[in-house]
Amino acid sequence: MDRKTQLTILTAAFAFVLLAAVPVIGSRALVQDLFGVLTLLVLALNWNMLAGFSGLVSVGQQAFVGIGAYVMFACVILLGLDPLAGVLVGGLAAMALAVPMAAFAFRLNGAYFAIGTWVAADIVRLVTSQWQALGGGTGTSLPKGTTREMIFVQPVKDLLGGSSAAAADAVTYWVALALAVAMLGISYGFLRSRRGLALQAVRDNVEAARSVGIDPLRLKATVFLLTAFGTGLAGGLIFIQITRVTPEAAFSVIDWTAFVIFVTVIGGIGTLPGPILGVAVFYALERLLADYGTAYLILLGLIGMGVMLFARRGLWGWIADRTGFDPLPLSHRPPAPPSFTDLSDPVTQRS
Amino acid sequence: MSAPLLSVRGLTAFYGDFQALFGVDLDLARGGCVAIIGANGAGKTTLMRTICGIARAGQGEILLDGAPIHGLPAPEVLRRGVAMVPEGRKLFPSLSVEENLQIGAHERRGNGAWTLETIYDLFPVLRERRRNPGTALSGGQQQMVAIGRALMSNPEVLLCDEISLGLAPVVIRDIYAAVPRIREAGTAILVVEQDIGQALKIADHVHCMMEGRVTLSGRPSELSREAIHDAYFGVTHDLA
Numbered sequence: 001m002d003r004k005t006q007l008t009i010l011t012a013a014f015a016f017v018l019l020a021a022v023p024v025i026g027s028r029a030l031v032q033d034l035f036g037v038l039t040l041l042v043l044a045l046n047w048n049m050l051a052g053f054s055g056l057v058s059v060g061q062q063a064f065v066g067i068g069a070y071v072m073f074a075c076v077i078l079l080g081l082d083p084l085a086g087v088l089v090g091g092l093a094a095m096a097l098a099v100p101m102a103a104f105a106f107r108l109n110g111a112y113f114a115i116g117t118w119v120a121a122d123i124v125r126l127v128t129s130q131w132q133a134l135g136g137g138t139g140t141s142l143p144k145g146t147t148r149e150m151i152f153v154q155p156v157k158d159l160l161g162g163s164s165a166a167a168a169d170a171v172t173y174w175v176a177l178a179l180a181v182a183m184l185g186i187s188y189g190f191l192r193s194r195r196g197l198a199l200q201a202v203r204d205n206v207e208a209a210r211s212v213g214i215d216p217l218r219l220k221a222t223v224f225l226l227t228a229f230g231t232g233l234a235g236g237l238i239f240i241q242i243t244r245v246t247p248e249a250a251f252s253v254i255d256w257t258a259f260v261i262f263v264t265v266i267g268g269i270g271t272l273p274g275p276i277l278g279v280a281v282f283y284a285l286e287r288l289l290a291d292y293g294t295a296y297l298i299l300l301g302l303i304g305m306g307v308m309l310f311a312r313r314g315l316w317g318w319i320a321d322r323t324g325f326d327p328l329p330l331s332h333r334p335p336a337p338p339s340f341t342d343l344s345d346p347v348t349q350r351s
Numbered sequence: 352m353s354a355p356l357l358s359v360r361g362l363t364a365f366y367g368d369f370q371a372l373f374g375v376d377l378d379l380a381r382g383g384c385v386a387i388i389g390a391n392g393a394g395k396t397t398l399m400r401t402i403c404g405i406a407r408a409g410q411g412e413i414l415l416d417g418a419p420i421h422g423l424p425a426p427e428v429l430r431r432g433v434a435m436v437p438e439g440r441k442l443f444p445s446l447s448v449e450e451n452l453q454i455g456a457h458e459r460r461g462n463g464a465w466t467l468e469t470i471y472d473l474f475p476v477l478r479e480r481r482r483n484p485g486t487a488l489s490g491g492q493q494q495m496v497a498i499g500r501a502l503m504s505n506p507e508v509l510l511c512d513e514i515s516l517g518l519a520p521v522v523i524r525d526i527y528a529a530v531p532r533i534r535e536a537g538t539a540i541l542v543v544e545q546d547i548g549q550a551l552k553i554a555d556h557v558h559c560m561m562e563g564r565v566t567l568s569g570r571p572s573e574l575s576r577e578a579i580h581d582a583y584f585g586v587t588h589d590l591a
Contacts (some may be wrong), residue, residue, distance in 0.1 A: 194457065201443045201454050208441035210405055212500060213429035213458030270445075 023170035044275035052270035060117030066250035068235025087236035094232020125251035139246030268314025363409035386554035404428035434506035455503030463505030491522030
């Protein structure tokens with residue numbers, strides 16, 4: 001392991017410990033803010049896998065956030081499950097929803113795919129708004145005290161002191177942190193694997209990918225389903241903290257797709273550190289410009305346009321080009337025989 | 352005489368209502384080399400795409416070692432042992448030279464002759480450029496990557512579509528210099544080539560195509576320049 005890698009691992013470990021310690025050393029407001037940052041990062045990492053690495057520019061990710069949120073509410077209100085169990089079921093429901101969505105949207109390409117996913121998400125929103133058991137078009141709230149009785153809240157309250165509400169915020173924050181780290185690790189592992197290489201090949205040239213034996217449809221469908229799962233998990237988690245769900249909020253294209261696209265594009269689409277940097281910039285801008293109302297959104301738009309025009313690989317691409325620094329290299333294994341055999345012998349792997 | 356490794360019988364192919372191939376027949380022996388020549392639009396590329404499963408086959412049959420591969424999807428045809436070097440090279444621009452080669456092993460067939468090391472021995476310049484983006488190489492080097500990528504699956508049959516297209520003669524010579532070594536490794540080659548001289552030099556057997564049909568076939572030594580010229584350009588001699 002070279003010095004640069006050691007430094008990267010140490011920095012990442014320090015950042016993780018610092019973030020994990022926020023509920024202990026930081027204010028509750030900071031915990032809530034960073035919860036928003038981490039869930040936005042999870043959404044951005046998932047969208048980056050779709051658009052940045054698979055070439056699937058979806059504008060319908062709000063369908064998975066919304067269904068994750070609604071199914072979590074259904075689990076709590078109708079089945080009496082713990083909200084965190086509801087989050088898991090919500091993720092699975094989002095993955096199940098991705099099957100018919102993929103069957104429809106994968107018949108479309110490019111801009112038509114983007115519009116198709118948006119339309120599909122809106123259909124899901126309209127159907128969900130008919131779900132009377134969860135308040136129909138006006139939505140519903142989690143029963144009073146639900147989050148305070150959530151699993152892990154009492155032990156955390158005993159550990160940290162303070163109110164049950166603060167302990168509930170700490171629990172959801174740690175789950176969001178774990179989800180973001182897991183998502184980053186899984187994305188990195190997947191992209192450095194044989195399938196990750198194949199995925200990037202499909203994004204570059206579908207026909208050439210077919211000529212080397214890759215099944216583009218199967219690979220893209222796998223990524224679409226897995227990112228739907230991750231997005232659904234984030235959706236359920238976000239709405240535990242909000243405690244109220246409405247079709248407009250849960251299926252908001254601005255909140256769950258447009259901001260996510262902004263974060264990924266300014267950070268660096270098709271890179272793993274890109275969404276992390278994008279989320280940090282987005283959070284900083286949000287804090288700095290919070291008092292300027294709509295001017296804040298106009299400035300975000302201008303920054304997005306500037307990055308797209310003058311730094312097309314995003315801020316991270318711009319930095320990496322000038323410094324050569326890449327903490328999460330996606331280049332694949334060197335040609336040493338053992339590692340190559342491991343990469344390239346599906347015949348033995350199948351048997 | 353032993354049975355051919357690849358056998359195409361009465362193959363037809365369509366693009367919608369347009370018929371692109373009309374009952375094409377050809378045989379390729381194990382370790383052999385067959386060249387398909389013909390002008391633009393003769394159906395050469397369609398024939399290659401149909402054999403490797405990228406284009407849909409119509410009637411007829413395609414047999415690999417006696418087993419039908421007709422109508423199978425491209426990944427399955429590759430698994431059975433038929434790899435394609437597509438026209439225009441079609442490298443993956445976001446991947447390095449080495450990654451472009453590695454992706455060729457996505458459907459690798461056992462522990463055959465072709466590994467990264469043997470590909471680098473075949474085309475030493477690729478070893479020096481292995482960390483470069485595939486598309487940052489010269490046209491000839493990109494063609495070497497495309498051939499290496501196809502070989503990485505350890506195919507029994509290598510389909511090469513217009514591998515000399517757009518390359519300087521000296522580069523073409525370097526690329527074709529690899530053909531005997533590929534054949535020595537046991538890989539048979541079916542090559543589509545517009546350069547008649549090059550095709551006659553490397554192939555055991557040549558087929559000339561015109562408007563989706565094979566109009567002339569034979570060993571290079573048996574074919575006169577005039578017969579090839581006439582078949583290539585569709586010249587008919589009216590004796591009346």
